Amino acid sequence: MNKAVEVKYLGIKDYKETWDYQESLxxxxxxxxxxxxxxxxxxxxxxxxLFVEHPHVYTLGKSGDLENLLISExxxxxxxxxxxKINRGxxxxxxGPGQIVGYPILDLDNFFTDIHKYLRLLEETVILTLAEYGLKSERSPGETGVWLDVGTPFARKICAMGVRASRWVTMHGFALNVNADLGFFDNIIPCGIKGKAVTSLNVELGKKEVNVEEVxxxxLKHFMELFEAEEAS
Known part of the structure; x- marks a missing residue:
C-alpha cells in the first residue's frame, strides 16, 4: 500500500481547468x-x-436541484x-476567493475501503484545524460538512463537502470558508438546506483576514495524521 500523498498548491485557478486536471489524475x-x-x-x-482557490463559481452536484440557484444567467x-453541473454528490x-478548496484524489485501497469513514475523516480534518483557532465545530446529523452551533437557531455552516468515488478512487472534496465573501451565498440555497446560515473563519474570529497558507x-497536518499518510518527496 502506498500511503505517500503528493501535495499540489495550485493557487487561484479556474474551476473547469481544475476539474479537468482532477479528472486526468x-x-x-x-x-x-x-x-x-x-x-x-x-x-x-x-x-x-490539491489545494486551490477558485474565481467566483457555483457548482451543482448530480443529485442537486437547479431551483437552488436563485439568480439568472x-x-x-x-x-x-x-x-x-458536475459529477460529485x-x-x-x-x-470563490478566500475559500480553501481541498481535493484529495486518493486510492482508498491504500488506506481503507470505507467511503463513510473517508467523509468523516475529511470532516475531522477541518474540525481539528478550526479547534486550533479556538472554534468548536462539529457535524450536523444528516448533513455533510462542518458546522458551528449545531442544534441552535444560530447553526451555521463553515465547510461544505461533496465527493465522488469509483473503484475506491476519490475526487472532489471540501471547501472551507476562510476569508470568503459571504454575500455570494445569498444567490443560492447552500447545499439545498433552507434557513441555515453560512459563515467564514475570519468572521468568527472577528478579523479582516486570516492567513490562508497557515490554515x-x-x-494538511491533520489530514496526514488522520489518514496515517506522509507527504511524497
Whole structure:
C-alpha cells in the first residue's frame, strides 16, 4: 500500500481547468488499477491532494436541484461568476476567493475501503484545524460538512463537502470558508438546506483576514495524521 500523498498548491485557478486536471489524475489512477487487475501486476497507485482557490463559481452536484440557484444567467455574468453541473454528490455550493478548496484524489485501497469513514475523516480534518483557532465545530446529523452551533437557531455552516468515488478512487472534496465573501451565498440555497446560515473563519474570529497558507498547513497536518499518510518527496 502506498500511503505517500503528493501535495499540489495550485493557487487561484479556474474551476473547469481544475476539474479537468482532477479528472486526468482520477482516470490515470483508475486505469492503472484496472490494468493491475487484468495483467495480475501490482504497480502502486499514486495519491494526490490539491489545494486551490477558485474565481467566483457555483457548482451543482448530480443529485442537486437547479431551483437552488436563485439568480439568472445574466445576473451570474454581472457578478463575474460561472456555473457548472458536475459529477460529485451533494447539491449546490459556491466557491470563490478566500475559500480553501481541498481535493484529495486518493486510492482508498491504500488506506481503507470505507467511503463513510473517508467523509468523516475529511470532516475531522477541518474540525481539528478550526479547534486550533479556538472554534468548536462539529457535524450536523444528516448533513455533510462542518458546522458551528449545531442544534441552535444560530447553526451555521463553515465547510461544505461533496465527493465522488469509483473503484475506491476519490475526487472532489471540501471547501472551507476562510476569508470568503459571504454575500455570494445569498444567490443560492447552500447545499439545498433552507434557513441555515453560512459563515467564514475570519468572521468568527472577528478579523479582516486570516492567513490562508497557515490554515492550509494546519489542514494538511491533520489530514496526514488522520489518514496515517506522509507527504511524497
Amino acid at each position: 482520477f482516470k490515470k489512477t483508475l486505469e492503472l488499477k484496472i490494468r493491475n487487475r487484468r495483467e495480475e501486476q501490482n504497480i502502486p497507485t499514486q495519491n494526490y491532494f 445574466k445576473e451570474l455574468k454581472e457578478k463575474n461568476a460561472t456555473f457548472y 451533494g447539491d449546490i455550493t459556491y466557491h 492550509q498547513e494546519k489542514l
